[in-house]
Amino acid sequence: MTNQNAVEARNVIKAFGQGTSAVRALDDVSVNIQRGEFFTLLGPSGCGKTTLLRLIAGFEMPSGGTILLEGTDITYLPPNQRPVNTVFQSYALFPHLSVAQNISFGLEMQGKPAAEVKARTDKMLALVQMEAMAGRKTSQLSGGQQQRVALARALAPQPKVLLLDEPLSALDYKLRKEMQIELKRLQHETGITFVFVTHDQEEALTMSDRVGVMSAGKLQQVGTPREIYTRPVNRFVASFIGETNFLPASVVPGGVKLGCGAVIAVEGLSGQGATTLTIRPEQVRLVDAAEAEAIPATVTNLVYFGTDTHCYLALPDGAEVVARLQSPSNGEVGLQQGQKVALRFVPGAAQVLAD
Amino acid sequence: MAERSFSASHLPGFTVVALAVFTMLYVPIFILVANSFAVTYSASLWDGLTLDWYAKAWENEAVQSATLRSLVIALSASIIATFCATMAALGTTRRRAFKGQTLIYVMINQPLMVPEIVTAVALLIFFASIKVATGYQGLGYLIAAHSAFCIPFAYLPIRARLEGMDLSLETAAADLYASPWMTFRRVTLPILAPGIIAGAMLAFVISLDDVVITEFVKSGGQDTLPTYMMGQLRRAMTPEVNAISSVLLVLTVLLLTAFFFLTRKND
Ligand SMILES: Nc1ncnc2c1ncn2[C@@H]1O[C@H](COP(=O)(O)OP(=O)(O)OP(=O)(O)O)[C@@H](O)[C@H]1O
Numbered sequence: 001m002t003n004q005n006a007v008e009a010r011n012v013i014k015a016f017g018q019g020t021s022a023v024r025a026l027d028d029v030s031v032n033i034q035r036g037e038f039f040t041l042l043g044p045s046g047c048g049k050t051t052l053l054r055l056i057a058g059f060e061m062p063s064g065g066t067i068l069l070e071g072t073d074i075t076y077l078p079p080n081q082r083p084v085n086t087v088f089q090s091y092a093l094f095p096h097l098s099v100a101q102n103i104s105f106g107l108e109m110q111g112k113p114a115a116e117v118k119a120r121t122d123k124m125l126a127l128v129q130m131e132a133m134a135g136r137k138t139s140q141l142s143g144g145q146q147q148r149v150a151l152a153r154a155l156a157p158q159p160k161v162l163l164l165d166e167p168l169s170a171l172d173y174k175l176r177k178e179m180q181i182e183l184k185r186l187q188h189e190t191g192i193t194f195v196f197v198t199h200d201q202e203e204a205l206t207m208s209d210r211v212g213v214m215s216a217g218k219l220q221q222v223g224t225p226r227e228i229y230t231r232p233v234n235r236f237v238a239s240f241i242g243e244t245n246f247l248p249a250s251v252v253p254g255g256v257k258l259g260c261g262a263v264i265a266v267e268g269l270s271g272q273g274a275t276t277l278t279i280r281p282e283q284v285r286l287v288d289a290a291e292a293e294a295i296p297a298t299v300t301n302l303v304y305f306g307t308d309t310h311c312y313l314a315l316p317d318g319a320e321v322v323a324r325l326q327s328p329s330n331g332e333v334g335l336q337q338g339q340k341v342a343l344r345f346v347p348g349a350a351q352v353l354a355d
Numbered sequence: 356m357a358e359r360s361f362s363a364s365h366l367p368g369f370t371v372v373a374l375a376v377f378t379m380l381y382v383p384i385f386i387l388v389a390n391s392f393a394v395t396y397s398a399s400l401w402d403g404l405t406l407d408w409y410a411k412a413w414e415n416e417a418v419q420s421a422t423l424r425s426l427v428i429a430l431s432a433s434i435i436a437t438f439c440a441t442m443a444a445l446g447t448t449r450r451r452a453f454k455g456q457t458l459i460y461v462m463i464n465q466p467l468m469v470p471e472i473v474t475a476v477a478l479l480i481f482f483a484s485i486k487v488a489t490g491y492q493g494l495g496y497l498i499a500a501h502s503a504f505c506i507p508f509a510y511l512p513i514r515a516r517l518e519g520m521d522l523s524l525e526t527a528a529a530d531l532y533a534s535p536w537m538t539f540r541r542v543t544l545p546i547l548a549p550g551i552i553a554g555a556m557l558a559f560v561i562s563l564d565d566v567v568i569t570e571f572v573k574s575g576g577q578d579t580l581p582t583y584m585m586g587q588l589r590r591a592m593t594p595e596v597n598a599i600s601s602v603l604l605v606l607t608v609l610l611l612t613a614f615f616f617l618t619r620k621n622d
């Protein structure tokens with residue numbers, strides 16, 4: 001029976017330090033990463049992304065829980081016995097070896113015959129378009145080239161899983177965009193499962209098949225980019241992925257009531273009393289004041305973002321809502337500060353989330 | 356870099372003091388080297404240049420055997436000391452921090468702190484009892500003594516290089532299927548090599564140069580070059596000793612220059 005999970009973490013705990021000064025870098029994390037998928041771990045600094053990656057690579061042993069690779073328990077296997085390779089944030093290329101020697105290192109350590117090592121190294125050099133630099137020392141390469149060598153080196157032994165710890169964070173914006181496309185291409189061509197770490201939500205959304213959002217050592221939500229963006233499970237995920245409006249509200253039959261008195265229909269509500277309504281800026285529409293369910297508002301600020309214009313609106317009770325409007329071709333949205341307008345939420349888009 | 360608010364060169368008398376210090380450091384050496392080429396030995400009288408003293412020293416059997424002995428001791432001692440120093444450096448940098456680490460560090464560097472004469476006397480007494488017990492009179496004592504006091508000199512450059520090394524390189528090697536031993540052989544050791552060579556060269560020079568401990572530990576007829584020279588000087592000043600000194604000087608300068616290039620940060 002083949003196991004569909006490339007990596008499975010079960011109730012993994014990792015604590016650093018002892019006694020009262022102990023830090024739980026990972027607090028009961030369970031996740032299934034499927035074969036051949038581009039899985040991204042996303043979260044703010046210090047949330048435990050690197051720690052989870054290091055546990056999968058074997059550089060660190062968990063304080064509790066189990067890690068499986070294609071169904072086999074590898075929790076306490078040393079890193080050199082795991083068919084898993086890592087692209088380090090600092091690249092960690094061997095300075096005393098040439099580009100080609102760096103790439104063949106893993107194959108040689110696996111004891112592959114010389115002819116196979118050579119053939120595979122050449123193939124990898126071609127894959128990352130570094131054939132011309134095979135003989136160079138790694139210190140003579142640019143950041144983007146070092147990145148490619150690090151990728152080729154980690155891919156050469158054909159690992160079951162490739163781990164990438166913020167591999168693009170040291171690159172400038174343009175190169176970063178190029179490498180994002182490059183990474184997707186490499187993943188597609190090799191079919192290897194990628195586990196990618198980033199704290200850049202845009203990168204996570206554009207590149208991944210699925211995203212795991214982490215905060216304070218806990219996995220908050222796992223889902224496709226679309227799922228986590230449109231159906232965040234809690235306020236942390238909603239605010240970390242993209243921009244969103246939070247409005248104080250109270251539960252009433254059939255929906256919630258905002259501070260200004262407007263009632264918004266929300267499905268599946270339980271409980272009562274004070275809560276918070278979440279609505280994405282692009283789900284806020286400016287409408288005619290006469291339209292049903294229109295809420296009066298005042299324009300307080302306009303910020304131009306090229307294709308979009310962010311319109312800051314004040315509701316009658318002072319609550320602030322941001323609406324994202326598509327900029328017309330001449331760039332003018334035809335609004336002015338202080339102007340009285342009316343807004344509406346796209347039906348079904350507003351949500352009430354757990355804290 | 357931002358402009359410095361304090362510059363030593365603005366202190367009164369800076370230039371004078373600096374010149375005086377360099378004069379005191381180098382003029383005697385210059386005179387020594389110059390005299391090794393002088394036809395007659397006199398610091399004030401020049402009546403021509405000659406290489407005779409070098410030839411004489413070269414042909415002197417006592418000098419030959421002392422030189423050979425010095426080289427054998429320095430080579431053996433630097434190899435042993437460098438091996439121990441490499442192990443010590445790995446032991447103090449490639450593991451979790453532990454209690455008493457500073458104490459270990461101080462103990463490894465003991466020869467830098469304990470006055471040489473104290474070590475010399477201690478070794479004399481210690482080795483004397485071994486000589487009595489075993490009857491062994493060979494060069495082993497000198498090699499052991501030299502190895503011991505050369506360890507810190509080998510240790511410091513090796514440790515500096517290990518500390519400057521990116522730890523993620525070893526992690527990367529392990530990630531790429533290298534066993535701990537292969538990681539050491541294929542990654543740690545090659546990157547460490549310049550530090551090891553530098554340490555060995557420093558140890559070699561230090562051993563070659565030693566007088567105090569050698570003088571105390573050596574048995575009869577075990578003169579090294581420095582102790583032979585000292586014995587000669589007790590009788591008379593000869594340009595022959597100057598010639599030997601000059602050769603030692605050149606050798607040391609060459610080795611230390613190589614050391615400097617090996618330990619430069621940007622390689
Ligand atoms: N070796 C360690 N010893 C002690 N604490 C550690 C160690 N490694 C990580 N931590 C702690 O564990 C927590 C998670 O660290 P981790 O490096 O996994 O975060 P991260 O999500 O990768 O952050 P970043 O985005 O900044 O890289 C942090 O609070 C960190 O201080």
Ligand SMILES: [Mg+2]
Nearest residue numbers: 049050051165
């Ligand atoms: Mg990290």
